[in-house]
Each structure stands twice: as C-alpha cells, then as structure tokens.
Amino acid sequence: MHSPVRSAAVLALLGLAALAHLAHAQDAYPAKPIRLVVGFPAGGPTDVVARAFGDFAARSLGQPVVVDNKPGANTILAAEAVASAPPDGYTLLLGALNHTMIPALYSNRVKFDALRSFAPVCSLAVSPTVLVVGPSMPVRTLPEFLAAVRAKPGERTYATPGSGSGGHFASEQFNRLAGTRMNHIPYKGAAQAVTDLMGGQVDSSFATLGSVLPQVQSGKLRALAVASPQRSPLLPDVPTFEESGVKGYAADAWYGLLAPAGTPPDIVARLTRISGEFSRAPATAEKLRGLGMQAQNTCGGAFAAQLDGEIKAATKTARELDLKLD
Incomplete structure (x- = not known):
C-alpha cells in the first residue's frame, strides 16, 4: 500500500516529466x-x-x-x-x-x-485600394469623378471581384463618406472585372493596387486616388483620397x-x-x-x-x- 506522501511525490514527478516533455517539444519546434x-x-x-x-x-x-x-x-x-x-x-x-x-x-x-x-x-x-476608371469615364481627378457620379445618381457603375469582397466594402464605404450613389456590378474574380473596366463595360473600380498596377502603368486605366495615409511609392503622382477632399477614407x-x-x-x-x-x-x-x-x-x-x-x-x-x- 502506497503512502499518501509517496503517491504525491510520484504524481509531482510525473507532472514535471510532462512539463519537461512539452517544453522540449516546443523548443524543438518545428520538428x-x-x-x-x-x-x-x-x-x-x-x-x-x-x-x-x-x-x-x-x-x-x-x-x-x-x-x-x-x-x-x-x-x-x-x-x-x-x-x-x-x-x-x-x-x-x-x-x-x-x-x-x-x-x-x-x-x-x-x-x-x-x-x-x-x-x-x-x-x-x-496593398492600398486605388480608384481606377476606364475609357467610359473620361475624368482625371477625384473631384471630376465625384461631379460625374453626382450628375447621374445611381447610374454610374463600379466593378468588384464579387459581392461581399473587400472591393465591395471599400466602394460602399466611399459612397457613404462621399455622399454618392453608384451601381454595383459584381464579378467572379478581379481578372474579368479589370477586363470589362478596360473595355468600357463598367465605369470604375475600387481595386487593390496589385490587381491593376500593370494596366495603370500602361495607360489602359487611370488611377485617380489611393486609399492610404500616404501616396504609394509605386504611383507617386497619384494623390490620396484625403488630399483630394474625401476625409477619413482608408482601405488598405x-x-x-x-x-x-x-x-x-x-x-x-x-x-x-x-x-x-x-x-x-x-x-x-x-x-x-x-x-x-x-x-x-x-x-x-x-x-x-x-x-x-x-x-x-x-x-x-x-x-x-x-x-x-x-
């Protein structure tokens, strides 16, 4: 028959052994x-x-x-x-x-x-969100874009990679801050959205910079503003939304x-x-x-x-x- 003291000692040793094994397993990470x-x-x-x-x-x-x-x-x-x-x-x-x-x-x-x-x-x-427009919207600045959208409430369109995507939320947050109303055109992925934007089937997109950078650099799309606190070093000539008059908008x-x-x-x-x-x-x-x-x-x-x-x-x-x- 084991004494209570001996049993407690054995349990303590087992506990220490388990802790030592766990510590060794973590020290050996990854195995x-x-x-x-x-x-x-x-x-x-x-x-x-x-x-x-x-x-x-x-x-x-x-x-x-x-x-x-x-x-x-x-x-x-x-x-x-x-x-x-x-x-x-x-x-x-x-x-x-x-x-x-x-x-x-x-x-x-x-x-x-x-x-x-x-x-x-x-x-x-x-990657900052950037507002880009295609040939169907011949504007070159964010104020011009706002004027064009406000002139036709609910008629101008914006493309996103899908309903509930980051681009969808970024677009609607912009609408709320700027007091604008545009028509959402969801796609199944960014590639087709960019293709239709270049083709003039949709007017604009609030896209991640990485998804449109080649098209902006080649002149197929125009970037109007970036939604980050500072200008992007990849597009140093494109102002931020803050600089262009839409305060408090950020969508990195x-x-x-x-x-x-x-x-x-x-x-x-x-x-x-x-x-x-x-x-x-x-x-x-x-x-x-x-x-x-x-x-x-x-x-x-x-x-x-x-x-x-x-x-x-x-x-x-x-x-x-x-x-x-x-």
Missing part, C-alpha cells in the same frame, strides 16, 4: 513540416505572398512550409480549417482582408470567431499570418521574429513591389486591434447596406 493554409487559388496575390513567406520561413526554421490552397466560401473553408486545427504551430493561416468581412456577412454560418479563434501573429504585406488590403488560438507563446514569438525578418528583407521588398504591395510588420496586440477595428467597421457597413450572404 515536422508546417502547413500554411490559403483561402484563394494558386497564383493570386495572397497565394504569392504565402509562397514567398513559406520559402523564407522554411530556410529559417529548417523545415518545409507547405502552402495548402483551400479556396471557397469567401475564405471561410480555409479559416475554418485553421481554427479547428491543433494549436501547435503546424497549421497556420495566411489571411487577407476578406477574413475581417466574414463576421459581417456569414454570422449564421461560420463555426469560428474571426478574431478569438485565432492568435494573430503579424501582417506581412499591404493586408496579408498576414494567423495561428489557431491557444498556440504556445514561444511558438508565436518565433513566428513573429521570422515574420519581422521576412518583412525587412530586401528580397521581400523587391518581390512585393512587383505585386503592387509593400512590406508591413504589425504584430501581436497591434495586429489584433487592427483586425478588431476592421471587423467592427465591416459589420457596421453590412448593417447599413442590409448585406448578408448566409
């Missing part, structure tokens, strides 16, 4: 390949950022980082896969602006909380790293350090520049606060528009 889930098909901006970060992280961590494309349901499938994964650092999400639209659009459908089900690590890159599209909630702090810290190294690397800046993006490194609590603010803003906009996609 196997890491899965980086992306909610978009291969070849798009989010996928390109994911692969660039994955290659960089693999060299730093000494383990492969495998990009797993899980498109569908406006990125819900990808987010769901990561939210339900073990919080051990081996399943991560390369999220984008769409992530903060999910609660506003699909509150009755999703099985996770877009903020609390995740441990926000860092944003890695950012971010790309960032998230882990499942409950991921050990030391693993999050290591991923944070690697994210910072990636964002500061000259090769990263060069790669992102070609995509119409800039490196960004907002981490931890600051990144979480950014996501929280975007979720609240999207929820407010969706409520005002009575927009639900459940």
Whole structure:
C-alpha cells in the first residue's frame, strides 16, 4: 500500500516529466513540416505572398512550409480549417482582408470567431485600394469623378471581384463618406472585372493596387486616388483620397499570418521574429513591389486591434447596406 506522501511525490514527478516533455517539444519546434493554409487559388496575390513567406520561413526554421490552397466560401473553408486545427504551430493561416468581412456577412454560418479563434501573429504585406476608371469615364481627378457620379445618381457603375469582397466594402464605404450613389456590378474574380473596366463595360473600380498596377502603368486605366495615409511609392503622382477632399477614407488590403488560438507563446514569438525578418528583407521588398504591395510588420496586440477595428467597421457597413450572404 502506497503512502499518501509517496503517491504525491510520484504524481509531482510525473507532472514535471510532462512539463519537461512539452517544453522540449516546443523548443524543438518545428520538428515536422508546417502547413500554411490559403483561402484563394494558386497564383493570386495572397497565394504569392504565402509562397514567398513559406520559402523564407522554411530556410529559417529548417523545415518545409507547405502552402495548402483551400479556396471557397469567401475564405471561410480555409479559416475554418485553421481554427479547428491543433494549436501547435503546424497549421497556420495566411489571411487577407476578406477574413475581417466574414463576421459581417456569414454570422449564421461560420463555426469560428474571426478574431478569438485565432492568435494573430503579424501582417506581412499591404496593398492600398486605388480608384481606377476606364475609357467610359473620361475624368482625371477625384473631384471630376465625384461631379460625374453626382450628375447621374445611381447610374454610374463600379466593378468588384464579387459581392461581399473587400472591393465591395471599400466602394460602399466611399459612397457613404462621399455622399454618392453608384451601381454595383459584381464579378467572379478581379481578372474579368479589370477586363470589362478596360473595355468600357463598367465605369470604375475600387481595386487593390496589385490587381491593376500593370494596366495603370500602361495607360489602359487611370488611377485617380489611393486609399492610404500616404501616396504609394509605386504611383507617386497619384494623390490620396484625403488630399483630394474625401476625409477619413482608408482601405488598405493586408496579408498576414494567423495561428489557431491557444498556440504556445514561444511558438508565436518565433513566428513573429521570422515574420519581422521576412518583412525587412530586401528580397521581400523587391518581390512585393512587383505585386503592387509593400512590406508591413504589425504584430501581436497591434495586429489584433487592427483586425478588431476592421471587423467592427465591416459589420457596421453590412448593417447599413442590409448585406448578408448566409
């Protein structure tokens, strides 16, 4: 018969052994390949950022980082896969602006909380929204654009990659701030929207810079304003919305790293350090520049606060528009 003292001692030793094993497992992180889930098909901006970060992280961590494309349901499938994964650092999400639209659009459908089900690590890159027009709208400044839109309320059109997309929200936030009314033309992806914009089938688009940069540089589309606090170094002659008279309008599209909630702090810290190294690397800046993006490194609590603010803003906009996609 074991004495209570001996039994307590054995339990204490077992507890210490378990803690030591857990600590060793975390110290050894990563001991196997890491899965980086992306909610978009291969070849798009989010996928390109994911692969660039994955290659960089693999060299730093000494383990492969495998990009797993899980498109569908406006990125819900990808987010769901990561939210339900073990919080051990081996399943991560390369999220984008769409992530903060999910609660506003699909509150009755999703099985996770877009903020609390995740441990926000860092944003890695950012692409400003830019207002572009095609040949059907011969204006060259934002004030001229506003005059043309106000002259025909509800008749001028704007293209987006789809209902509930970041472009849709950015456009309607602009309408609310500027007091304008335009007709929404949703497409199934950015490529066809840009094609029809160049062809004159639609008048304008509030697009991420990366999706229209080649067309702007070639003169096929005209950029009127960028929705960021400062001018983009990629389009230094294009003013901000603030400079052009629309105050308080900002619509940067971010790309960032998230882990499942409950991921050990030391693993999050290591991923944070690697994210910072990636964002500061000259090769990263060069790669992102070609995509119409800039490196960004907002981490931890600051990144979480950014996501929280975007979720609240999207929820407010969706409520005002009575927009639900459940």
